[in-house]
Every structure is written in C-alpha cells, then in structure tokens.
Amino acid sequence: MADVVRIGLVLPDVMGTYGDGGNAVVLRQRLHLRGIAAEIVAITLADPVPESLDLYTLGGAEDYAQRLATKHLLRHPGLQRAAARGAPVLAICAAIQVLGHWYETSAGERVDGVGLLDVTTSPQESRSIGEVASTPLPEGLTEPLTGFENHRGGTVLGSAARPLAAVTKGAGNRAGDGYDGAVQGSVVATYLHGPCLARNPQLADHLLAQVVGPLAPLDLPEVTLLRRERLAAPRRV
Numbered sequence: 461m462a463d464v465v466r467i468g469l470v471l472p473d474v475m476g477t478y479g480d481g482g483n484a485v486v487l488r489q490r491l492h493l494r495g496i497a498a499e500i501v502a503i504t505l506a507d508p509v510p511e512s513l514d515l516y517t518l519g520g521a522e523d524y525a526q527r528l529a530t531k532h533l534l535r536h537p538g539l540q541r542a543a544a545r546g547a548p549v550l551a552i553c554a555a556i557q558v559l560g561h562w563y564e565t566s567a568g569e570r571v572d573g574v575g576l577l578d579v580t581t582s583p584q585e586s587r588s589i590g591e592v593a594s595t596p597l598p599e600g601l602t603e604p605l606t607g608f609e610n611h612r613g614g615t616v617l618g619s620a621a622r623p624l625a626a627v628t629k630g631a632g633n634r635a636g637d638g639y640d641g642a643v644q645g646s647v648v649a650t651y652l653h654g655p656c657l658a659r660n661p662q663l664a665d666h667l668l669a670q671v672v673g674p675l676a677p678l679d680l681p682e683v684t685l686l687r688r689e690r691l692a693a694p695r696r697v
C-alpha cells in the first residue's frame with residue numbers, strides 16, 4: 461500500500477443513486493479520523509478503469525445508466541484485475557447486477573455482466589421498496605445491517621457466491637428468498653442504500669481492514685443514533 465489509501469469511486473456519473481457515492485466519503489473519513497491519509501479517485505465514463513487503486517465502490521443506477529456502466533467496465537477491465545489481486549470491491553444494488561453473469565432489465569432485455577459474481581438477475585413481479593434490516597453472515601461482522609432498497613431486479617446466487625446477510629426486514633436479493641447481497645473473493649455486494657457504509661460502520665471497517673490492517677474502534681455517537689433510529693424504522697411502501 462502507498463502512503464495514501466486510494467479509494468475508487470467507480471462511474472459516479474452513471475451509477476450512484478440515493479447518494480451511494482457517500483460510501484467512498486465514509487471510507488475516506490473513517491481513515492482520516494484515524495490519522496491515515498486517503499483520497500477518492502472518481503472514475504467516469506471518460507476514463508479507463510485503473511487497476512492500481514486500493515479499494516473500489518460502485519453505486520446503484522437506473523436500467524439504462526447501468527447498461528452504459530456495464531459496457532464501460534467490460535471495455536476497460538481494471539476493476540476485474542484489481543479484484544483478482546484481492547482489492548476490496550463494494551457493489552450496491554445495480555452494481556450487484558452489473559458484476560454478475562447477466563441481468564435482464566425491466567424491459568426484458570438481457571445484458572452480459574462483468575462476471576465477478578456468480579449471480580444472475582431477472583425482473584421481479586413488483587419492485588422491492590423500503591427499509592431493510594439483516595443479519596450479516598461473514599465472520600467478523602456481528603452488527604445488524606440497515607439500509608433501504610428500491611429495485612425491480614431479483615438476484616439469484618450460484619454456488620460460488622455466498623449471501624452477505626439473512627434478511628429480517630425487507631426483501632433483499634429477491635422477494636421471498638430471505639437473503640441479501642453476495643460475497644465472492646474480495647467483492648462484497650448488497651442491495652442496501654443508505655448510504656450503506658454511513659449506516660453500517662462495521663462493514664466499512666471490515667473493508668478498510670483488508671487494506672490497512674486492524675483498525676482501532678471509532679466511537680461516533682451520531683452514527684449510533686442513526687443506526688438505532690433506522691433499525692427501529694417500520695417498513696413503509
């Protein structure tokens with residue numbers, strides 16, 4: 461790792477609904493608060509995707525925008541190379557679909573994905589909308605996850621991908637399946653907006669620790685308050 465941790469914000473011009481770009485800001489801020497230098501590198505449709513960054517975040521998107529992103533990531537495979545050497549990748553909502561084998565848009569068109577995740581996505585009968593709470597499954601993640609979802613696509617995992625969490629409120633990957641997200645290699649994907657890492661600091665530190673090593677705890681009362689409020693929030697549609 462270089463002196464400055466470099467956080468890739470991948471295609472914020474087309475992927476970043478509901479403030480998902482805030483995940484990169486949270487990662488940078490949690491490093492700054494511990495005295496570790498960090499910067500966000502925004503990669504737009506005008507840039508090739510660099511493979512040298514320390515970690516990467518991708519946000520949600522509307523169907524058309526996520527198609528543009530998919531084509532760009534396939535044309536410039538820096539993210540795939542970075543993931544292959546173990547760089548952490550956080551993928552939110554549309555990004556779990558984009559990183560899969562393929563997804564079908566709400567209009568029924570099938571688009572080839574990036575293939576980093578053993579998942580496929582097809583439209584559900586109705587959109588999944590509202591607050592989500594879940595119990596994370598990977599070792600080291602002990603705090604419930606909170607976020608909100610808004611997606612038509614329903615994602616099914618193959619055997620190489622493990623779910624990120626068991627849903628206790630909301631739909632997650634596909635209504636009725638009971639799980640949210642996918643973990644495969646260094647990729648962590650979830651349907652949770654929020655931004656996800658603003659609501660789930662333990663997940664943020666879990667990703668950062670893979671880059672900088674174990675981190676001292678951070679006590680941020682406003683985050684504790686936000687979590688308490690959101691975990692108690694009813695699901696409204």
Ligand code: GLN
Nearest residue numbers: 520521553554611612613
């Ligand atoms: N367009 C995708 C869907 O509806 C993802 C939406 C999102 O990222 N919020 O399934």
